[in-house]
């Protein structure tokens with residue numbers, strides 16, 4: 178018997194974990210975001226009943242920033258991960274790796290940019 | 306009981322004679338309680354002795370009689386003829402496997418996968434039987450018992466589009482069987498088995514199509530096993546990131 | 554393959570390619586199970602064709618106690634699928650056509666919990682007396698579980714429910730299950746000692762194929778597991794001990810000659826016939842004949858008829874055709890070889906039974922209904938000869954339990 182070697186897909190495991198957990202959290206947060214931006218703000222409902230500037234969401238508080246980050250990054254990431262699964266299912270296996278790379282690249286760049294702004298704002302004291 | 310006539314269209318392919326597969330039609334008289342396998346046996350006994358297919362137990366236990374019946378992977382011994390009343394029944398070899406002859410497919414790949422996941426109880430140290438059994442409670446049994454009802458019929462592989470695209474994929478039944486041992490309280494082989502199921506070609510290839518669990522004749526839910534295997538894989542990976550020095 | 558009285562391996566067919574392969578070995582353990590398919594109604598898988606018994610028998614090892622055939626009382630009549638004993642254990646009733654629990658006439662103290670052979674005979678008696686039901690697959694009686702209720706059936710007998718629903722389209726909560734007796738287990742088989750040794754150097758056997766004589770004339774439920782686990786391990790150990798001290802066999806004469814002969818037999822004889830009857834008709838007649846004449850109830854005349862039928866069928870098989878001439882995966886050829894094995898094994902049953910002029914355990918003679926320890930407390934041994942099997946006897950070893958009268 179030849180010695181067995183198994184390459185545990187550790188990176189993929191983590192990506193999947195983010196996909197699965199991140200997707201779930203984003204799915205909960207997304208309606209909240211939609212409520213705030215599409216319903217509460219235009220109609221001046223809570224928490225905008227004082228007609229507060231909606232930018233407080235990102236600029237007002239660290240938690241707010243985190244909320245935006247998780248929702249956007251989680252959704253995008255879930256989308257791209259699912260997209261590569263769909264590619265597998267329709268048999269585009271050949272191009273999967275390439276498309277996957279492009280997708281992940283875009284996502285990670287987006288996520289890093291997002292994180293960068295949030296962090297700089299925090300450091301500038303825009304976010305408290 | 307009345308005797309009806311069923312029309313059965315079976316894939317024929319004899320590598321020594323035929324360049325490619327074709328369909329052959331047979332008429333089979335049947336009773337209410339006859340299954341597709343009975344029809345095949347009738348054909349072989351009375352009409353055409355050369356029709357080739359696999360079977361053994363005729364009661365859904367051995368897992369050798371799978372075929373695509375009207376396009377769906379099924380056990381021929383558990384598919385009644387009367388369910389197709391009036392229509393021609395098409396019987397083809399299970400999809401995704403190389404065909405050896407007529408309805409017989411090559412199961413080598415699956416056999417290798419079964420062995421690969423080490424389907425036995427692994428102990429850090431075996432104790433001789435004199436020192437007593439490895440005990441298990443009904444509750445502990447419950448955790449994996451559904452995954453142990455697999456009869457290795459490979460229907461789930463025939464139903465899995467991912468396996469059809471990438472035959473390296475460990476696939477539903479083998480992962481379910483691996484998970485059966487992972488969940489078994491008597492087993493201590495996680496260190497050995499995790500690397501196998503957590504390879505890229507292990508559970509990760511699955512995209513949650515779920516057909517495997519639909520076609521399974523024994524009520525096994527391979528999709529669930531794969532999903533749970535993935536969760537274990539993700540937690541392990543994150544743990545190993547946080548505690549790189551073998552913290553578990 | 555036997556060389557100078559020593560077993561040195563087997564010839565086999567690689568079904569995928571149709572090639573004859575030779576597997577040399579210092580020791581061979583036969584573990585091929587029973588031969589239920591000899592009979593019309595059997596609980597066995599339909600691959601149980603007695604191949605291992607026939608192999609040993611042809612190599613010169615006697616088949617012991619072959620007349621001891623266990624019948625199980627509750628099979629589905631169409632497929633022979635077994636309905637477990639638990640269905641009766643949980644309180645199921647056996648009913649005849651008049652809705653009567655007929656067992657009260659046979660085993661009043663045990664009723665449905667009585668032993669398999671007596672229940673099987675009781676069902677047969679009812680059917681013979683015209684008190685059974687008539688169905689497309691012959692007569693049957695009913696196994697009634699309807700009074701047990703949904704909960705018991707679903708919790709305790711889920712597999713019974715599944716089988717009745719899947720294979721009969723019957724819901725046992727509301728309808729009785731049709732059942733009939735059928736062949737279940739061979740108490741007899743390849744003669745071995747306690748270590749699975751057949752008496753022929755290098756050849757061992759374990760499991761149903763073997764007759765280590767722990768079942769006597771009537772096996773108790775689950776004792777087949779003991780045969781597999783305990784005597785399987787014993788045979789393995791004995792074979793290993795033997796193999797370590799032996800030289801490896803070489804592929805020379807006469808082993809090579811035997812392989813050539815087998816090759817000739819298969820490719821120049823069996824596959825060469827262009828015209829003749831199908832092997833399936835020979836097989837069906839064997840199954841029906843065995844059921845009818847060598848089944849639950851036997852007597853001198855029926856057993857004689859059984860011997861004659863098998864003899865005839867042997868001649869017919871040698872002229873039958875295998876339509877499929879392919880090499881690759883020729884299941885028809887396999888079926889022909891299996892039938893050839895089955896006929897050899899089947900023949901030993903009526904020949905052993907006809908000489909046992911008594912009733913004992915699973916063997917019931919209507920012309921000799923009493924047990925006769927003075928003459929027949931002994932094992933029958935069927936030896937292969939060029940003609941019909943030769944039967945002789947070997948003494949029974951009785952250890953702790955003395956045979957007693959059976960009262961229920």
Ligand code: SF4
Nearest residue numbers: 455456458459461521
């Ligand atoms: S999981 Fe189900 S479908 Fe798949 S091989 Fe096992 S029994 Fe068959």
Ligand code: FES
Nearest residue numbers: 363367368370382
């Ligand atoms: S013949 Fe065994 S499962 Fe169908």
